[in-house]
Amino acid sequence: MTRYIIRRLLWGVVLLIIVVALLFVMFRVLPTADPAKLRAGRLQSPKIIAEIRHTYGLDKSLAAQFWLYLKNLILHFDLGFSFYSGAPVKELIFNRLPPTLSLVMGGAIVWVVTGVGVGIVSARRAGSRLDRASMGSALVLVSAPEYWLGLIILYVFASDIGQVRIFPGAGSYAGLTSEPVKWFESLILPWLVVAAGTAAIYARLIRGSLIETMGEDYIRTARAKGLSERRVVLRHGLRSAINPIVTILGLDIGVLLGSSVLVETVFNIPGIGRLNYTAITHADFPIVEGTVLVAALFIIVANIIVDIAYAFLDPRVRYS
């Protein structure tokens, strides 16, 4: 098991280096734009551009540049400086991490609880009106794009522009440590929007896998023991049915941490997604490069956690 984890971690590192190389090629080798010219901004003169080229090592060979980039990245997690503000990208990203983490983790709790809950009820009453209604709404929610759902929910519930003004709307985000109550209130609507589609997918998944599990022989055994139906479903049934959820939960969180841009933009949450969005509009490539790298890191780490979690979830799986 330990050997498996080490091997998995090493693979993660290799994967990250490949991502870094790809990003390097995309942003520095391909003729997207001359970074030095972009950095120079309005004060473009050949002398300034040459100076910038020298300061940032852009006049060295590509191999030397890549080596320098990789070295700084690994030793100092140095992601360079923003073209736009000149601030270090690392700092910008770290500052934007808490809102994104708040959004994604809170959203994950909402979608797991509602998805699994609705899935169980639907599975136990498969074919009933309740089941058909919830699976129908699930289909709608899966199909609804986040930005659309976000705007609709703001239009209905936001305290400034809503029809029923109950929750704070866009741009109300406050830090968890400074104003916890406001933090919570401001995230209610974003959590719902982030969770909606995924909760719907989870509900359908749990429903299917629980229906299948409840037909297993060991469920019959559990009933024959004299256990209550509640215990049969929640302990014996759900224990097996939950596995596919755990598998995708890690990936969903990892992916969303790197791609929360739509919801963050709609609700004006100062997270990584919006940092990225603003950077793209300003052609601020170091930030784009940094956020993409961080997103890749999230996804790779999530993958490793899922693989390891799986061995603990299913005792029959023992990697060697």
Next chain:
Amino acid sequence: MSTAEALLRVEDLRVEFFTEDGVVHAVDGISYEVDRGRTLGIVGESGSGKTVSSLTTLGLTRSQGARVSGRILFEGRDLVALSEAELRAIRGNDIAMIFQDPLSSLHPFFKVGVQLIEALRVHRDISKAQARARAVELLELVGIPDPASRVDAYPHEFSGGMRQRAMIAMALSNEPKLLIADEPTTALDVTVQAQILALLERLQRELGMAIVMITHDLGVVAEMADDIAVMYAGRIVERASAANLFDGPEHPYTWGLLKSIPALGRSREEDLVPIPGMPPSLIQRPSGCHFHPRCPYAQPSHAQIDPQLDPVADRPGHHVACLLEVDTRRRLWAQLRAGQLPEQALAAVGVPPEQEPV
């Protein structure tokens, strides 16, 4: 079979399932009794209703939307009429069940010990530590070596025979008065089968429980059963003591079962005779005697008349549902026992062909 103190008495039990294709008559009016400490073998092909009838005893067909009628009297209480909560108190406590495939019947994600402890604690108010100690004892009782460490193993770490032993340990955890064993040896190697049967016999002696042994294998019931009920298409077609049944089977279906299994005593020259055809659909059952389409001795009238399970004249406790005359049956079986094929037996006995009914 004594009537007064029977541990389990099933009276005219019917179980129907409503499906899109129609009503499945899985169990169609069966009656039997099991006395304390005795073993009843229920024999039949897949789909004859033997498993459904025993699952119904535990109330386990309710959740599948079955309609159950008749009575299942256990120590005088009618299980069919009990509430789900009352039934739960009996399940796994007074009546326990073991199943065909021990691998799929144990939860793959829980340790064997955890599953045993759960079975104990659901019916008894004991601490986890006490339950664990008892679980180790139970594993030892069913002959699992090194039970103190095996109690923490997962089912997939056990061999097939060990898994069935663990299932038996789980079933015995609350010292049931009745153990229903549904094809307990079918999924196991032949050598392991014998061990499991011997184990069940030993446990029955030690604990004094009654056993209902469900199987398609007459060899299994020959070893264990005191009484045997042969089921076909949801009904009991023959019921007798094991001695009587093997000595003088009365139903052509029982003959077919006996002639289609190899036996050590029989000559190797003698061919096994399979029963022709397939078990009938329980939705569209054959008219008259349900066995008539597959019966080599069926007469045209047998497609119209539905035989009842009647006592056999000179054999107390022996019942059969067959439309053939008792003399004809006995002469046919004498021929078959001598190694004749069904056609030869028919020719030798000379069953008079009936006129087609008008």
